[in-house]
Amino acid sequence: MARTMKLRIFRGNSKDGGLQDVSVEANEGEVILDVIHRVQAEQIGDLAVRWNCKAGKCGSCSVEINGKPRLACMTQVASFDEAETVTITPLRAFPVIKDLVTDVSFNYKKAMEVRAYEPPADLKPGEARMQQIDVERSQEFRKCIECFLCQDTCHVIRDHEENKKSFAGPRFFIRLAELDMHPLDTIRNRKQSAQEEHGLGMCNITKCCTEVCPEHIRITDNAIIPMKERVVDVKYDPLRWLGSVIRKREGIN
Amino acid sequence: MSNQLERYKYDVVIIGAGGAGLRAAVEAREAGLSVAIVCKSLFGKAHTVMAEGGVAASMGNVNESDNWMVHFRDTMRGGKFLNNYRMAELHAKEAPERVWELEVWGALFDRTKEGKISQRNFGGHEYPRLAHVGDRTGLELIRTMQQRIVALQQKDGRDHGDAEKFIKVFAEVTITEILKENGKVSGAYGYRRENGEEILFEAPAVILATGGAGKTFKITSNSWEGTGDGHALALKAGGHLVDMEFFQFHPTGMVWPPSVRGLLVTESVRGDGGVLTNSEGKRFMFDYIPDVFKDKYADNEAEADRWYTDQANNRRPPELLPRDEVARAINSEIKAGRGTEHGGVYLDVSKRLPADVIKKKLPSMWHQFYELAGVDITKEAMEVGPTCHYVMGGAWVEPDTAAVIDVPGLFAAGECAGGMHGSNRLGGNSLSDLLVFGRRAGLGAVEYVKSNGANPVSEGSVAAAAAKIEAPFNNPGSENPYALHHELQETAHNLVGIIRTKTELEEAIAKIADLRARAKNIGVSGGRQFNPGFHLTFDLDNMLLIAEAAAKSALIREESRGGHTREDFPTMSSTWRQVNNITTWDGSSIAVEQKHLPDLTKELFDLFDIHELEKYMTSDELSQSRGGSN
Numbered sequence: 001m002a003r004t005m006k007l008r009i010f011r012g013n014s015k016d017g018g019l020q021d022v023s024v025e026a027n028e029g030e031v032i033l034d035v036i037h038r039v040q041a042e043q044i045g046d047l048a049v050r051w052n053c054k055a056g057k058c059g060s061c062s063v064e065i066n067g068k069p070r071l072a073c074m075t076q077v078a079s080f081d082e083a084e085t086v087t088i089t090p091l092r093a094f095p096v097i098k099d100l101v102t103d104v105s106f107n108y109k110k111a112m113e114v115r116a117y118e119p120p121a122d123l124k125p126g127e128a129r130m131q132q133i134d135v136e137r138s139q140e141f142r143k144c145i146e147c148f149l150c151q152d153t154c155h156v157i158r159d160h161e162e163n164k165k166s167f168a169g170p171r172f173f174i175r176l177a178e179l180d181m182h183p184l185d186t187i188r189n190r191k192q193s194a195q196e197e198h199g200l201g202m203c204n205i206t207k208c209c210t211e212v213c214p215e216h217i218r219i220t221d222n223a224i225i226p227m228k229e230r231v232v233d234v235k236y237d238p239l240r241w242l243g244s245v246i247r248k249r250e251g252i253n
Numbered sequence: 254m255s256n257q258l259e260r261y262k263y264d265v266v267i268i269g270a271g272g273a274g275l276r277a278a279v280e281a282r283e284a285g286l287s288v289a290i291v292c293k294s295l296f297g298k299a300h301t302v303m304a305e306g307g308v309a310a311s312m313g314n315v316n317e318s319d320n321w322m323v324h325f326r327d328t329m330r331g332g333k334f335l336n337n338y339r340m341a342e343l344h345a346k347e348a349p350e351r352v353w354e355l356e357v358w359g360a361l362f363d364r365t366k367e368g369k370i371s372q373r374n375f376g377g378h379e380y381p382r383l384a385h386v387g388d389r390t391g392l393e394l395i396r397t398m399q400q401r402i403v404a405l406q407q408k409d410g411r412d413h414g415d416a417e418k419f420i421k422v423f424a425e426v427t428i429t430e431i432l433k434e435n436g437k438v439s440g441a442y443g444y445r446r447e448n449g450e451e452i453l454f455e456a457p458a459v460i461l462a463t464g465g466a467g468k469t470f471k472i473t474s475n476s477w478e479g480t481g482d483g484h485a486l487a488l489k490a491g492g493h494l495v496d497m498e499f500f501q502f503h504p505t506g507m508v509w510p511p512s513v514r515g516l517l518v519t520e521s522v523r524g525d526g527g528v529l530t531n532s533e534g535k536r537f538m539f540d541y542i543p544d545v546f547k548d549k550y551a552d553n554e555a556e557a558d559r560w561y562t563d564q565a566n567n568r569r570p571p572e573l574l575p576r577d578e579v580a581r582a583i584n585s586e587i588k589a590g591r592g593t594e595h596g597g598v599y600l601d602v603s604k605r606l607p608a609d610v611i612k613k614k615l616p617s618m619w620h621q622f623y624e625l626a627g628v629d630i631t632k633e634a635m636e637v638g639p640t641c642h643y644v645m646g647g648a649w650v651e652p653d654t655a656a657v658i659d660v661p662g663l664f665a666a667g668e669c670a671g672g673m674h675g676s677n678r679l680g681g682n683s684l685s686d687l688l689v690f691g692r693r694a695g696l697g698a699v700e701y702v703k704s705n706g707a708n709p710v711s712e713g714s715v716a717a718a719a720a721k722i723e724a725p726f727n728n729p730g731s732e733n734p735y736a737l738h739h740e741l742q743e744t745a746h747n748l749v750g751i752i753r754t755k756t757e758l759e760e761a762i763a764k765i766a767d768l769r770a771r772a773k774n775i776g777v778s779g780g781r782q783f784n785p786g787f788h789l790t791f792d793l794d795n796m797l798l799i800a801e802a803a804a805k806s807a808l809i810r811e812e813s814r815g816g817h818t819r820e821d822f823p824t825m826s827s828t829w830r831q832v833n834n835i836t837t838w839d840g841s842s843i844a845v846e847q848k849h850l851p852d853l854t855k856e857l858f859d860l861f862d863i864h865e866l867e868k869y870m871t872s873d874e875l876s877q878s879r880g881g882s883n
Contacts, residue, residue: 013782029510029626041735045786046779050295053476055516055621057392058298074624097447098783108296112416116404117359125353126312129368135361139386142361142393146297182359 002027005035005077006085009047013098019087020044026077032088033061033072036100048099056214059147063100064089069149069212091152092159107148110168114175115193119184130183141178141223143215144171150209150219156202167199170209170219176200177223194227203228258451258715261421262707263289265458265698266441268428268483271299272391272687273667273694274462275398276351280695282405282420286702289454290402291423293446293478297399300464300476301687304391305519305617306375307383308688309681310348314369315381316564321345322860323379328682329861330545331377331575332645332675333814334830334869335496338853339652340673344682344689351688352384358404360397362386374524377575377679379549388519388617394684426452428482429791430718431459431490431663432710438490438662439708442718446788449781451719457708458698461486461648461657461665462691466799468738468792470641471746474506474517477792483669484802485795487648488838492657495671495833497646497799498806499816501678502751504579506640508597513625515640518600518618520680522635523572525614526561526605529583530634531591531598538571541582545868550574561605577677577815580639584751587638597638603631639751643678644799645816646806647671649835654697655690662701662708666694672833676815725790726781730774734789737775741768741796749804754820758808765801766842772797801843806834809845827871852877 005026008019022043026035033051040047051061054073061072066087080086094102150170151157157164168176173194180190194200205228207220217223265281267274270292278288292299311324325345329336352370356362362384363371372381386393402420410416428443440455463483467475484494505518523529531537539557542550550571551557557570572579583598593599602611608631612619615630622628622635648665649658655670657663667687674682748761772794777787812826813819833848852874858866866875 027511030512031625034512040785041733045733045735045777046784048783048785051476052294052298052478053300053303055303055513056624057389057617058294058302058476060294060298076624101447101783104295112403112406116400116407119357119359123357125350125357128356130361130364131368132364132371135364139361142386142396143389144396145302145392182361184359 003082005080005082007035007039008085008087009036009039009099010089011044011047011099012096014096017096021085028078030077031073032065032070032075032077032086035077036072036088048097048101050101057145059145059214062091062147062149062152064091064152069152071147071149071214074214091148093152093154093157104148106164107146107151107169107171110172111175113168113198114172114179115187117179117182118186120186123184128184134183137181137222138178140217141174143217144174145215146171147214149212149214153208153212155206155208156199163199163202167202170203170224172198173200173203173227174217174219174223177227180227191227200224200227258453258719260453261289261455263287263454263456264702265289265460266291266454266456267460267462268441268486269299269462269464269667269669270296270422271301271462271464271667272394272398272684273691274299274460275395275402276688276691277460277462277666277695277698278420279398279401279405280692281698284696284699286699287418288420289423289456290420291426291428291441291443291454293425293427293482296422296424297395299395300478301395301684302392303474303476303517304394304684305388305517306521306524307373307385307390307681308348308352308394308684309375309378309382309679310352310384310685311345311380311382312349312352312370312372312384313380314365315372319380319382324348324382325857326860327378328679329675331677331679331682333677333825334675335814335850336675337652337672338851338857340690342857343652343693344673344686347689348685351685351692355394355397355688358397358401360393362393373521374573375680376520376523376573376579378681383681385521387613388521388615390684423452427788427791428486429722431486432714432718433490433660434708434711434714436661437705437708438660439710439714442715444722447783449784449787451722453710453715455707455710457705458662458664458702460655460694460698461663461669462667462694463669465668466644466796467641469741469745469796469799469803470500470750471742472506472515473641474503474515475641480792481644481795481799482792483665484647485798487657487660487663487665487669488798488802488836490657490660490663492660492663493649494646494802494836495649496676496806497644497802497836498810498834499645499676500641500803501576501643501645501816502580502639503642504576504583504639505600505637506642507626508593508636508638509595509626516621516625517640517642518635518637519615520576522600522602522615522618525602527572527600527602528570528605529572529579529598529600531586532593533591537586537591537598538574538579538582541578541585542571542574543578546574546578575677575679580751581818583637583639593636595636597636599634600637601634603633608632643683644668645671645674645676645678646803653693654700655694656697656701662705664694664697666690676817725775725777725787728774728776730776732771732774732776734775734777734786734793737768737772738789738793738796741765741793741800744768745800745803749800749807752818752820753807755808758804761804762801762808765797765804769797769801798838798843802836802845805843805845806836809834809847825869827869827874830869831871831874
């Protein structure tokens with residue numbers, strides 16, 4: 001059932017721009033990315049939007065829809081009332097390049113700052129033995145598609161450019177948690193490094209990141225809170241610290 | 254433009270940052286070369302993330318009988334013996350090492366009870382062979398490779414004070430041309446998608462790792478990036494493509510709603526017990542078991558069902574036939590009027606597995622259907638139909654080095670290279686292909702650079718490449734690139750699709766020529782800054798080449814095999830099995846020429862039962878090869 005959809009789309013670049021009203025046809029089952037593409041093909045040939053898989057698997061088409069960080073490819077047109085004007089704007093936490101495309105290089109810089117995974121020096125290919133239950137905790141975080149919606153929504157950096165330097169953001173807290181819980185990673189100070197180098201302490205667990213995660217990763221409950229708790233443990237309880245070091249080696253035969 | 258031109262010098266430029274490109278980059282860096290990785294998307298978004306089922310490698314973790322020889326045989330059977338045997342051999346032998354290496358780099362695969370990497374069943378694979386992470390194996394692969402690149406960069410930062418000294422990623426850059434001087438590769442030229450500004454890489458070696466070309470077709474599982482760039486760059490640089498008639502239509506794409514038509518439904522659904530039925534409720538695959546597979550697939554439901562618990566004493570369910578067979582069967586059912594409301598067939602796993610197991614084994618499928626189609630696959634059947642998924646044809650390469658034939662300094666790996674999969678690729682053999690031949694392309698480039706050194710780019714070449722990029726802005730023409738792309742997709746889908754005929758292919762060739770002529774009149778609106786209409790103009794040029802190569806090769810091959818079905822020549826022909834179609838581009842049209850396939854070595858020949866080979870080979874070939882040399 002075709003319907004007309006009223007959109008208000010940001011057009012512009014880092015210097016200037018504004019919202020432009022367009023009306024576009026929308027068909028049953030379509031998502032916001034479909035109607036953006038129809039606008040592009042029929043009305044505004046140079047409308048910039050970043051996208052790739054159109055299946056919620058690559059995390060490229062992150063935008064803000066009525067102010068909420070969403071994947072355009074996973075947001076159903078049917079979830080909006082026909083009378084409603086839907087506003088589509090670029091991610092607010094990052095500089096605009098053009099229209100709906102932002103410069104997300106902040107995230108790649110932060111990725112570079114997280115010390116890489118390091119396996120035991122004597123680990124030979126094919127020799128690792130790990131139980132499913134031991135890999136599952138890290139696997140949850142490895143579901144991350146790097147859409148950066150959690151980074152965009154996080155109020156520590158959303159309107160606080162000054163915090164960006166010392167704050168890695170939720171995406172990299174789950175990366176640190178993943179490495180911390182990785183049965184084969186030999187770097188032992190992930191928790192302290194989250195706290196001391198990546199700004200974990202600035203997070204005050206409002207769970208906004210968890211709410212926007214399209215992969216439903218329990219960022220706050222399963223990554224941030226345990227790391228915060230264990231930072232406390234580790235800082236004040238040397239026995240627990242030793243225990244965690246020994247446990248880490250258990251997965252290797 | 255030359256006053257603004259960004260210029261870089263590297264030992265090797267890798268075009269594409271999916272599994273093959275990143276694996277090549279690791280190999281080249283570890284050998285001491287400087288590497289530019291160029292990709293159209295952001296880093297980590299390449300189409301490899303979409304791979305669901307797993308990576309095929311005969312580690313034998315679940316069934317100890319598995320080994321490289323069984324994997325090799327399965328791959329050759331899947332490709333209907335049109336595979337380049339040497340590529341299939343290298344692939345089967347090296348895949349386990351490539352998977353284990355990923356684990357050393359931090360990948361976390363699902364485990365067996367003994368704590369080894371778990372392996373799952375898949376179409377055409379005799380034993381459980383696919384290492385997997387739920388149904389998001391491709392994401393695990395690309396993230397692991399991406400993080401491996403970061404690890405190497407961090408090390409360079411520590412050792413040399415500059416993390417990007419030896420590996421730099423150039424994201425959102427399109428390469429429009431491979432540059433050559435004195436008959437050899439000298440670099441690559443393109444533009445930044447962000448601002449349209451041009452960029453020159455001077456490098457004696459270039460590796461193509463650009464993936465597929467599915468966007469040439471209307472219904473496809475490919476993302477926008479799958480526009481055949483590497484295929485086209487190889488052709489334009491004077492290389493050739495091999496067997497471009499072979500496209501894999503994956504049997505199970507979503508058919509509803511329209512906006513997700515073509516989106517992949519992983520084969521794991523069938524591997525884990527999903528059955529296909531038509532609108533009459535009939536499990537129809539039993540009617541479509543070809544003679545060559547009759548001894549390996551169950552011809553009744555009882556035996557097929559027993560196989561899930563006892564694989565030693567039962568034949569496999571026919572839902573797990575190679576993809577080309579299943580796609581044709583579904584196509585026939587729909588054409589015969591036994592399709593579903595939205596023009597597919599039913600795929601049902603809800604009756605076989607409990608809801609919690611489905612959600613655990615197939616999390617992204619559950620998510621995909623629930624969020625995009627409003628279907629809960631733990632309770633109801635999915636509607637599925639064929640979707641253009643993979644191109645078996647690709648750059649014609651030397652098997653051991655991945656060197657593109659006739660273009661010194663150019664290499665190709667992964668989907669944009671041809672030969673490995675013959676006429677049809679088995680599921681799971683793509684991720685392993687990326688790793689095995691990505692690494693080999695890296696090694697090939699290392700050897701080449703060591704013995705050849707730099708090959709400076711001339712200013713004439715730069716000026717010519719720049720002029721091509723500027724052209725659509727100066728064109729007063731009124732053709733719209735989106736509309737032309739749409740017409741090309743319709744033509745490819747309707748006339749060069751799953752079932753082909755002589756008249757339709759001839760019609761397609763004429764239409765494609767017409768579209769090419771009209772494409773000369775594309776006028777681009779707007780400026781250079783992140784302008785998708787401008788970007789599509791270049792992608793479209795590549796897809797026109799893909800479509801022309803596919804249609805012309807398909808017209809010449811008068812038989813049906815794997816991903817090429819001719820209604821007017823419905824059977825396999827042993828004489829056509831001996832032939833590769835090699836395409837060449839002269840700047841205005843594609844020419845197709847036939848070359849004899851390399852013969853199987855005696856060692857590989859002897860891995861097969863002679864009676865099986867009789868189904869594929871001519872009697873001359875059999876008597877020759879039996880006494881053949883190594």
